[in-house]
Amino acid sequence: MVNTKNINLVGIGLGNPNLLTKAAISALERSTVIIGAKRMVDSVKEDFPNKKYFTEYNTEKIIEIIRENMDSETAVVFSGDISLFSGSLKLFDKLKYLVEEKDFKDCNINTYPGISSLSYLCAKSNTDISKVKILSFHGKEELLYHNIDSNEFTFIITSKGEGVKEICRKLIDFGLFDLDIILGENLSYENERITKAKASKLIEMEISDLNCMLISNPDADKSISIGLPDEVFARDKVPITKSEVRAVIMSKLDICQNSICYDIGAGSGSISIEMSRLAYEGKVYAIEKNPLAVELIKKNIHNFSAENIELIHAKAPDGLDNILDADKIFIGGSGGELINMMEMIFTSKKNPTIVISAITMETIAQITDIVKLAKEKGYDTEITAVNVSKSKEVGPYNMMIAQNMVFIAVIKM
Template identity: 35%
Template sequence: MNITRQIYLIGIGMGSRNTRTLLTESILEQCDCIIGASRMLESVQEYKKPQFCSYKPDEICQWLDTHLQYQNIGIVLSGDTGFYSGAKKLENVIKTKLGNDEQCIQVYQIPGISSVVYLAAKLHTSWDDAKIISAHGEKQNYIQTIANHNKTFLLLGGNDIAEEVCKKVKKYHLDDTLFYIGKNLSYENELIVIRKGSELTIEDLSGLCTVMIKNTRPQSWKYKGIPEEEWVRGKVPMTKEEIREISLRKLGLTEDAVLYDIGAGTGSVSIEAALCSEKIRVYAIEKNPEGISLIEENKKKFCTDWVTTIEGVAPDVLNKLEKPTHVFIGGTSGNLKAILKAVRDRNPEVTIVLNAITLETIKETMEATDERLLLNPEIIQVCVSKAKTLGQYHMMLGQNPIYVVTDRKEG
């Protein structure tokens, strides 16, 4: 028997019937059955159609495969099908598992009104100039996003994430940001409250809610680099500003890079790397407790929440970390070749940049090249001099020359 089945992936907005489109209403009226999560099904009870409660693609396909009597199927999804929705994955699974000689499957996506669009209209503001993040069931770098942008929309769900947001807003001193919190949007008990970052409570953010955050003084370090005087300093060595800029360019970080900063010192390379993209994950590895403390202080100052400090000596502490795409080596504690072997074992195509000040380190670098731990290193020497005023004269004072070694996959 060859049958044609039409499956509609339907965005029903926030749940209230008042915000459904006429097209959605028409399709739900014509469907033989309706599938969705329990909260979605509760909002479409008035259609009095057979229902199957599930949001998992495999379960839905298995149920459809054993209920061939239903040929016009509506699968209801919250918000809009193209906005942090399960529609894309669900459509792919349906086409893969149900399309065969016996069934001709046609899948349609029906758009709905998202909570961000709705809240923006309620607040008389735009959303096309905002950063939008869903932290509902996903780990996101929302702190850096809030710190770097004038306007951010954040989708939340659950008490755990509410508690986390409250703690991090206070930890990173985002006290003057304004949170416009929308709850039960589109329903009769709809509530929109405004809180300063310093006033946020877990109760404010609990449950499903959509939040717009205004930051009148966003950071701008990403575009101009951080000068020496801005860092929290101690007695721990720090990579100089000019060397840092060259090393970061040589690393060629991608938008979602995973960077090991080995011998991180005060965290200057880690912080500036993290500021390149809100998706970059950085592991700052440092053996000196004072250095760990300084990295944490600089993390707070520059709101780089996705820099993770690791106290210990490489390569011993590397095994439990996720696979790196890029590695910066500022200090080795005499373990250069062991470190290179460890990161190569984790990712043979990793990009490596190391800084060396002594000829002994360069000797180790050449030995590592002979042993194929470095494959095709580029070695440059950088000499930086800075002008200093002495009375009516200006003198150029030279810093120690630094070797910058870069090794990356060719092509």
């Protein structure tokens, strides 16, 4: 008979052994070897004595420990639930490719969910978990404003106590200072504390490093419109791509939530702002050479809390260091370098969607050459002329006042 070995990936919950599931307890009782990070190992040692314990969290090292103990049933313990920001996901992927190896032949990989800090805090606060957006600032960066502004509840796993305060400072800067925050500290332990407060109060508190937070925004708005009114932007004397033309440009770019975007010749930043709202899990690079325009872009970034815009004060093609990573590119001003920029962009293996606007005959002539070159490289192309007129009251009458005709070229695979 084949001697089948079990590798058990166990979510131990928040750390209180009383919250272990019966299935997890059974798996730990059967296992001779238990591996995990120090806090997880310490939380089960007392209730499961006479085991061979290893304190380790590195995936490759855990695999080596399992390999060296293949004659024993093994459990790897993880905090919370193994499906929520858990190292077990990476370990499972590694192990499933090893089961055909001689050492791992006939091994079963078993998974045991635990109670997550998310489900625990939602239960304690009577919050519908189906309405919650989940973020983690533990060892990574997330875009905060859009997620909180567009979700009724946002759950955040933070990085230490200072991480909570940093998020609260950002909320105040964003003007979201009046939102209710439920802070959970040391959940399930004897020193558990759950606090409901505004950001300003939490900043003044001593906060445990073992924490998570749930932010409530009853006025959340999930809609994202394009073609924002011109009046919402700081403009001064810098030209702005008008609202109706901007809407056409954004529709042609077809930006996804995780797109990497470039706005070259960003002007006052209206296109950059529109990009950032659509690519709310992506990145926008705004390239502008005019010092006055750069200051306006800074104001608009602040006014719209556009965390995912990186402003680069340069004349293209300078400042295009990451252009080959972009999948959406808008060129509204080229400074006479349009051909050079396009030659650089055409070397990208990402086959980006490129939209170019033009109002001068000289730029239109260059676009004609670029379109011809793009077709030779296998791109689809189109050129659209947009002519917008808007009404203006003149005495008792309304007259239609024409804006500049704008030519919009689209180049995409």
